[in-house]
Amino acid sequence: MEEADLDDMTAVLSAPDPVHVDRPPRDRDDAVRWIEWQQRNYAEHDFGLWVVETHDGTFVGDCGLTMQDVEGTAHVEVGYHVMPDLRRHGYATEAARAVRDCAAAHGVEHLIALVRPENTPSQGVARALGMEVERTAYVHGVDALVFGMTLSNG
Numbered sequence: 677m678e679e680a681d682l683d684d685m686t687a688v689l690s691a692p693d694p695v696h697v698d699r700p701p702r703d704r705d706d707a708v709r710w711i712e713w714q715q716r717n718y719a720e721h722d723f724g725l726w727v728v729e730t731h732d733g734t735f736v737g738d739c740g741l742t743m744q745d746v747e748g749t750a751h752v753e754v755g756y757h758v759m760p761d762l763r764r765h766g767y768a769t770e771a772a773r774a775v776r777d778c779a780a781a782h783g784v785e786h787l788i789a790l791v792r793p794e795n796t797p798s799q800g801v802a803r804a805l806g807m808e809v810e811r812t813a814y815v816h817g818v819d820a821l822v823f824g825m826t827l828s829n830g
């Protein structure tokens with residue numbers, strides 16, 4: 677993800693979100709900070725959220741790995757966002773499976789997904805990856821379900 681992705685990232689991050697109606701929509705400035713966050717992630721961890729596109733180059737969204745502090749413990753999280761008109765085609769699942777397998781191949785032993793209880797679509801993706809709810813936690817000022825799974829690189 678780089679500065680040239682700003683229009684696409686603004687589009688996906690500012691899309692109306694049916695499960696988060698209480699949350700103010702993100703704007704272009706948020707997308708700038710989002711991209712800068714990924715640039716820091718790549719530099720610090722060699723991973724971050726990556727741009728997802730189809731084989732013909734159509735922008736789909738993002739998916740990748742970030743570090744998350746869950747009540748004082750650092751975890752590797754898989755995250756994903758898909759353009760509204762491309763949802764429910766299996767793109768998030770396909771991308772997240774590839775990211776999960778990449779994490780396993782690089783020695784990540786435990787992968788989580790932090791999901792708000794009302795975010796049914798995201799829970800569907802987490803379950804499709806083989807994750808189950810491990811516990812609840814208070815993260816980024818809200819209650820979240822902590823989906824997780826043990827990874828094996830064998």
Ligand SMILES: CC(C)(COP(=O)(O)OP(=O)(O)OC[C@H]1O[C@@H](n2cnc3c(N)ncnc32)[C@H](O)[C@@H]1OP(=O)(O)O)[C@@H](O)C(=O)NCCC(=O)NCCS
Binds near residue numbers: 758796804
């Ligand atoms: C969550 C999100 C990335 C899912 O992307 P997607 O490409 O539509 O997901 P998939 O097509 O791979 O769906 C995988 C499974 O999740 C479940 N699912 C996805 N969307 C759903 C919906 N609207 N309602 C119920 N279940 C849903 C289903 O079980 C689905 O499998 P199925 O289509 O075979 O039934 C997308 O809805 C999104 O971008 N939401 C806003 C951003 C967000 O909430 N990100 C996650 C933050 S934790």
